[in-house]
Amino acid sequence: MTKFFSHVGTENLCYSPIQITDGEMMSVPPDEICQKAQTMVTSLYEERGAELLHFALGFVHDEDLAKEGLQEAFMRYFVALCEGQEIASPRAWVYRVLHNYLLDRIKAAHVNLCAESAKRYSRQDQQIEQACFQREVIQLLRTMLTVGEYKCLSLRAEGLQYREIATKLNLTTGTVGALISRALGKLRRSLAPIGGEAR
Amino acid sequence: MNRLVVLAWHYIPGIHPRMDYLIAHSEGQASRDVERHLSSCQRCSNIARLICTAVESAHQTHLYGKDRTIKLLRETYEVLQLRMKTHQDQRSKLRTALELYFGKKIAQHIGYDKNGCLLLSHTQSFFVAFLGKKAAAVLAQEVISAVT
Numbered sequence: 001m002t003k004f005f006s007h008v009g010t011e012n013l014c015y016s017p018i019q020i021t022d023g024e025m026m027s028v029p030p031d032e033i034c035q036k037a038q039t040m041v042t043s044l045y046e047e048r049g050a051e052l053l054h055f056a057l058g059f060v061h062d063e064d065l066a067k068e069g070l071q072e073a074f075m076r077y078f079v080a081l082c083e084g085q086e087i088a089s090p091r092a093w094v095y096r097v098l099h100n101y102l103l104d105r106i107k108a109a110h111v112n113l114c115a116e117s118a119k120r121y122s123r124q125d126q127q128i129e130q131a132c133f134q135r136e137v138i139q140l141l142r143t144m145l146t147v148g149e150y151k152c153l154s155l156r157a158e159g160l161q162y163r164e165i166a167t168k169l170n171l172t173t174g175t176v177g178a179l180i181s182r183a184l185g186k187l188r189r190s191l192a193p194i195g196g197e198a199r
Numbered sequence: 200m201n202r203l204v205v206l207a208w209h210y211i212p213g214i215h216p217r218m219d220y221l222i223a224h225s226e227g228q229a230s231r232d233v234e235r236h237l238s239s240c241q242r243c244s245n246i247a248r249l250i251c252t253a254v255e256s257a258h259q260t261h262l263y264g265k266d267r268t269i270k271l272l273r274e275t276y277e278v279l280q281l282r283m284k285t286h287q288d289q290r291s292k293l294r295t296a297l298e299l300y301f302g303k304k305i306a307q308h309i310g311y312d313k314n315g316c317l318l319l320s321h322t323q324s325f326f327v328a329f330l331g332k333k334a335a336a337v338l339a340q341e342v343i344s345a346v347t
Binding site: 059066 | 217218219222246249250252253254256257260261268271272274275276278279282283286287290291
């Protein structure tokens, strides 16, 4: 006898009724279904596994991804069988699942690659911007300072001490100090109107 | 072959023949309609070519026993077997959880259909009828959390 358990008072929920047949219930224990599914998966794997692996390898040229795709396709086949799905053409079904899975993975990898390259380009953009800014500052300093002041200031910026700068430029330490202090004074005065500060 | 489907292959972009037609084509069972579609569709002709190559390579693997392919197949199957086992364990745990909540007889009725397949997705909607939407959701969550 077949009973239909329709959902009383849940018409608006759009659930399909569950068909339960007395007597036929649990005629096949669930574990047996899994065992049967496993046997079917194994036999298809033995028969078509190599072919599907070659298909995946031809598609992605990556052994790991091909292996993963093959495994996933057969696992989905197993789950579908366990859930009681009837698959008319298992070979075509697994081919389709494998193809779609690999396609999804390629698309996901492409999206990641795009995001990475966008990041890289933005980093490169920043570097270029910084270099341009540096060039502009140097040009400005050259126009503002005398040759001696500029040389002393740039060597000081490189981290050299007054004595080392003096040896390098054949000057006395006092002259170096005076040149640097004059250069900084000029910078301070030029930055003052815009609220900046030179140290 | 349905004439309407065949026309759709030819005139609607994005509609392609089913995989079994492509397999049949790559095995030499050529159909005029599939041939015509393949001549204009890069995607399907690529798939058909790949299947053709795969069939040939697999044949060679079976004949000459290529070590690399066999190793890959064995590795894949080992993991697959493990995953199938885990899936089976989860199913049996779910059955136990359902029995725990509702007793053996009722669990049989709500848990499995006549083929012994799990009906958990339907079971939740079944609970809704008797308990209401919120209570059914909580119950289903409880059952699932008992399994995982």
